[in-house]
Amino acid sequence: MPSLMRRTLREYRRAVIGWAIGIAAFVAIYVGYYAQIKKNPNLVNPDSVPKGMRDFIGVADFSSAVGYLQGSVYGLLGPLLLIMFAAMLGTRGVAGPEESGVLDLLMSNPIGRRRFIAERFSAFAALVIAVGLVPWLLVLGYDNGLDMGISGANVSAASLGLLLLTLVFGTLAFAVGAATGSRSTALAVTGAVAVVTYLIRSLGNVSASVRPLRWLSPFHYYLGGDPLNNGFQVGYLLVMVAIVAALVVSGLVIFERRDLGV
Amino acid sequence: MVDTGSVVYAENLTKHYGGRRGLEGLDLAVTAGEVFGYLGPNGAGKTTTIRLMLDFIRPSGGTVRVLGEDPRHGAASRGRIGYLPGELRFEGRDKAIDLLRFFADARGGVPINRIKNLAGRLDLDLQQGIRTMSKGNKQKIGLVQAFMHEPELLVLDEPTSGLDPLMQQEFQAMVREARGNGQTVFMSSHVLAEVQETADRVGIVREGRMIAVERVESLGKRAVRRVEVHFTTPVPADDFVGIAGVKNLSIEGTVLRCEMDGQLDPLIKAIARHTVADMLIQEPDLEDTFLSYYYDQEGEVNA
Numbered sequence: 011m012p013s014l015m016r017r018t019l020r021e022y023r024r025a026v027i028g029w030a031i032g033i034a035a036f037v038a039i040y041v042g043y044y045a046q047i048k049k050n051p052n053l054v055n056p057d058s059v060p061k062g063m064r065d066f067i068g069v070a071d072f073s074s075a076v077g078y079l080q081g082s083v084y085g086l087l088g089p090l091l092l093i094m095f096a097a098m099l100g101t102r103g104v105a106g107p108e109e110s111g112v113l114d115l116l117m118s119n120p121i122g123r124r125r126f127i128a129e130r131f132s133a134f135a136a137l138v139i140a141v142g143l144v145p146w147l148l149v150l151g152y153d154n155g156l157d158m159g160i161s162g163a164n165v166s167a168a169s170l171g172l173l174l175l176t177l178v179f180g181t182l183a184f185a186v187g188a189a190t191g192s193r194s195t196a197l198a199v200t201g202a203v204a205v206v207t208y209l210i211r212s213l214g215n216v217s218a219s220v221r222p223l224r225w226l227s228p229f230h231y232y233l234g235g236d237p238l239n240n241g242f243q244v245g246y247l248l249v250m251v252a253i254v255a256a257l258v259v260s261g262l263v264i265f266e267r268r269d270l271g272v
Numbered sequence: 273m274v275d276t277g278s279v280v281y282a283e284n285l286t287k288h289y290g291g292r293r294g295l296e297g298l299d300l301a302v303t304a305g306e307v308f309g310y311l312g313p314n315g316a317g318k319t320t321t322i323r324l325m326l327d328f329i330r331p332s333g334g335t336v337r338v339l340g341e342d343p344r345h346g347a348a349s350r351g352r353i354g355y356l357p358g359e360l361r362f363e364g365r366d367k368a369i370d371l372l373r374f375f376a377d378a379r380g381g382v383p384i385n386r387i388k389n390l391a392g393r394l395d396l397d398l399q400q401g402i403r404t405m406s407k408g409n410k411q412k413i414g415l416v417q418a419f420m421h422e423p424e425l426l427v428l429d430e431p432t433s434g435l436d437p438l439m440q441q442e443f444q445a446m447v448r449e450a451r452g453n454g455q456t457v458f459m460s461s462h463v464l465a466e467v468q469e470t471a472d473r474v475g476i477v478r479e480g481r482m483i484a485v486e487r488v489e490s491l492g493k494r495a496v497r498r499v500e501v502h503f504t505t506p507v508p509a510d511d512f513v514g515i516a517g518v519k520n521l522s523i524e525g526t527v528l529r530c531e532m533d534g535q536l537d538p539l540i541k542a543i544a545r546h547t548v549a550d551m552l553i554q555e556p557d558l559e560d561t562f563l564s565y566y567y568d569q570e571g572e573v574n575a
Binding site: 013014017021107110111112113114115117118119120121122123125267269270271 | 289323326327328329330347348349350351353355357359360361362363364374375377378379380414417
């Protein structure tokens with residue numbers, strides 16, 4: 011493995027282990043609670059959430075296994091946690107060392123800017139993927155253990171979508187950080203884009219006038235094909251991969267041209 | 273036409289940061305194997321020049337070449353450069369040796385003995401965590417990583433800041449050895465005395481321009497020192513009038529004060545004729561030396 015990538019993995023190790031444990035605990039507690047609901051479906055009153063709200067979140071029936079997973083892990087809190095993690099890690103790619111003043115010494119080595127981005131991004135992406143596997147494997151395990159009756163392929167389809175969604179926003183933070191050298195700018199832009207695109211998809215479920223805009227939202231490519239019911243939507247997944255690639259390239263192009271640490 | 277014989281070459285090099293000025297048409301030529309002292313007050317453009325040489329920032333105009341290459345396309349050749357930043361920062365929980373191993377790897381490998389040898393000379397504990405180190409020890413890590421791969425060109429920004437006097441001497445020995453090996457050294461400082469010991473030539477930068485490049489011997493002669501002598505008995509002023517280089521002479525009873533521009537020897541000889549209780553000679557002040565340089569330049573023009 012190239013030296014900078016190896017070093018970057020070590021640099022991120024602690025933070026990533028912390029987040030992985032937190033995300034695992036979140037998934038285990040939420041999904042594990044499904045055992046209670048299964049025994050006593052009245053715990054969730056289908057009518058306690060108004061229909062408009064259910065449409066907004068995109069969940070038809072919270073007491074069904076699919077509905078429960080969508081409402082908990084896949085719908086809002088799961089993406090929120092994972093995107094926070096990935097955005098935090100993304101800002102550490104370039105903006106972190108630049109703001110803390112250690113970028114000079116790194117770049118004085120025979121590592122060109124393109125290679126710098128390549129190795130930093132590879133380490134970042136590898137760790138986002140590793141953390142994205144945590145909910146994936148846990149939900150697969152609970153699906154089996156609690157007999158939730160969702161096919162493994164569908165769980166994998168939704169989990170891969172969640173992983174790529176995470177990578178999209180993490181890469182946005184990475185790219186804005188590479189372009190500007192500012193962690194706070196990278197976080198602010200990523201947060202704003204995540205909230206706006208989430209609202210676009212959610213409002214698109216209830217409002218016909220917003221609906222055409224859903225193609226602008228990564229959340230649409232993640233959940234728009236209803237992967238927990240319909241399985242892999244290869245086209246949608248590839249769109250997210252393409253967004254990631256476009257973001258990295260844009261970040262690199264600007265990073266290659268600009269002054270560092272000014 | 274780019275001068276390819278120089279290890280560092282700049283012509284009309286200009287850098288503006290937004291509205292702020294960095295460099296205003298700087299010319300510079302450092303030849304292979306010399307120690308070049310790059311002097312100037314803070315904010316004169318020293319660090320800007322160095323950051324341009326290493327491609328951290330891009331020029332607004334003019335030309336810069338390092339080891340014969342445009343820094344913009346010179347990533348590979350940075351393995352032949354040893355760089356010490358002016359503001360050295362580290363992050364993370366590394367021990368010194370971990371960081372140095374990483375730099376060694378990134379530069380294609382350095383024998384571990386060379387790292388240990390340099391650390392030993394500078395009295396640096398390689399097993400200590402960098403986070404807990406003093407400023408001086410961090411500076412030593414910076415020096416070790418700059419020297420360890422025996423680069424063709426050393427670019428050192430304020431290299432002795434934070435080092436105690438003993439370590440400054442060791443550093444000067446390292447620079448002399450590098451010169452002996454045929455390495456080129458480019459070091460910046462705002463203190464003349466710091467580079468005077470080791471430099472062959474000194475370039476003086478001010479407000480983004482190179483205002484003078486001098487062999488260090490000639491600058492030393494020009495160095496302005498403040499002299500204060502306390503005698504045991506009052507001394508006659510006549511004994512000190514007319515000594516070459518003495519300016520602003522004042523004698524009040526037993527105390528003589530003056531400025532000395534040039535060789536000290538004639539003044540010392542004159543002082544030695546009386547009994548001296550105490551004597552103070554201030555280090556040559558860079559700013560005064562500049563002023564005297566300007567003054568002389570203008571004098572020549574007028575003459």
